[in-house]
Amino acid sequence: MHIFMIGGTGLIGSEAARELLARGHTVTTLALPPLPTGAVLPPNLEIEYGNYLKMSDEEIKTRLSGCKGFVFAAGIDERFEGPPPIYDSYKKYNIDPVKRLLTLARESGVKHTVILGSYFAYFNKLWPDMELTKWHPYIRSRRDQEEVALSFADNNFAVAVLELPYIFGVQPGRKPVWVFLVEMIRGMKKVTLFPKGGTTMVTVHQVGQAVAGALERNEGGHCYPIGYYNMQWKELLTIIHRYLGCPDKKILTIPNWLFGIGIRKIMREQKKRNIEGGLNLDKFTALQCSKQYIDKSLGCEILGVESDDIEKAIGESILLCLDIIDKQVETVAMKAE
Template sequence: MKVFIIGGTGFIGYHATLEFLKREHEVSTIAIPDIKLGKWFPSKVSVQYGDIFSMEQERMVEMLSGFDALVYAIGPDDRTTPDRPPYEFFHEKLALTTQKVFQAANLAKIKRAVILNSYFAYFDRKYPKKKLAIHHPYIQCRIEQAEYAIEAGGEQIDTMILELPYIFGTMPESARAPLWKSVFIDRFKNWNIIFFPKGGSTMITVEHVAEAIVDAMENGKKNQHYVIGDENITWKEMLTIMFSTYGKKKKVISLPKWIFLIVGKIRKWKMKRKEIYEGLDSYYLFSDILTDNFYIELSDQKERLQYSTGGVRESIVKTIETCRRFD
């Protein structure tokens, strides 16, 4: 297949590019020029630069014409704090932009497409009583992203939705600092003791995400949602591995849920006072997500994608070793 990856120089897009090439597909991509591409990036991949969020649809159709398949691997994640009401921001950046791209892909006669989405959409279906989409604008817009893409693709495009959990891995030559540096290392490196909820999450390596992307493109079923993962790991174990690798061993203490409900209320009040918007509501983040085990059950899937599993702990170590080089 001739595959076009939107975001092919990014963390996941880069590894997907390698996997497509490994399976002898032809790959082209568009990305923003935020890093210098060295010898580490495959020379056989055609790279163009541009901003999908501001691109006219006519230009998109021209860009996608002649390709068989599309991977959509861009968009803000749940860490983003927009400068405007969060639903408005995420709806535009996730749902509406994806809709415009898939309308263009339809006109360009793309046959198959994979969208990188979030495992929060899976948990919204699995735990309706949590009302995740109602409480969190980011989750609502991830659900809308999939719906809009499927609708825009119509009968022309077989669209597969990959719902991704926590992802670990690195890029070569320290091209990008792993996101975990700002999320966990920088936040907790000066703490002697880390107090954290008792929950945990499904986690996966970026290499296995890449395998799942390619398998979904080759064998996925039209309009199917695929939630993927390698292993279920508690926050305590994850943080222990992280800081042991970082060289600052810390005691991680899991506190009961009621304490973090108070923490969530205080954080939400502070964010509102500072007029900082969040895609994940602070209070409900602690009450419904971080204090629970967000573990996927592969048996819930109608059909499992073919990708390797395991090695998450080793990938966490490698990720944090790379984080140290960005200090």
């Protein structure tokens, strides 16, 4: 299968391309420059640097011509901040492109598509009483993105949305999402204070397998919750402490209200700067302190995702964060265009 991907030089996109190429597919990608220093991409990946948002429909259809698969591995996540209403930015980069690109893909003869989404959309369906789309613009945008994507699915056009959790693994030169957490832990000198709850997680290699599995196996329209390893925050922090060089540092579980105090401080700082985040941090406390677990049978096993060394992937991520914080390396952060 020949596959066109948007975002194929990023952490997830490049690993998905590597997996697809290993399975005998061919992959071309359109991606934003620059390529991070030190990044190693699959040698057979055909790369064009450019911004699809500034291309005409005909220019994009030219790149889709002859392809049977399409992967959207671009967009922005909950880290993105901007002037309110922030939902408008998520609509611009996550929702409107899916509607446009799937229209062009179907017109160009593509048969299999994969959209990289968020596991927050899964928990929105699982826990309706939390009203996650009411309080969190980012989660609302991921729900809306799924609805748009699935509206295209039929017997001749398969659409899979991968509801991705926290992902461990590195691409040299690419800033991990975990820098903030490492900075926070290092700032707590004697003991690490963290709330109860936990999360599901995968390695970046497992995400690559999920993308390939969705292109090869999915029929019709489906959302796949992706989770393989479920850990309490305390379990994850124990591993992180080891790579930070403080394996004996104590971890104290704090009550939700105390966690909320710290998180509201961040919101006040956002307000001073006249920016809004994708998550309402005050309301996010309840979600952060929950067990955001996903059984691997719901998505990973269906798509053929295999076990991997999650502790090694966590360690690689934390060590890169340390190098960034200590200014040992230069990295590229997330960018929209």
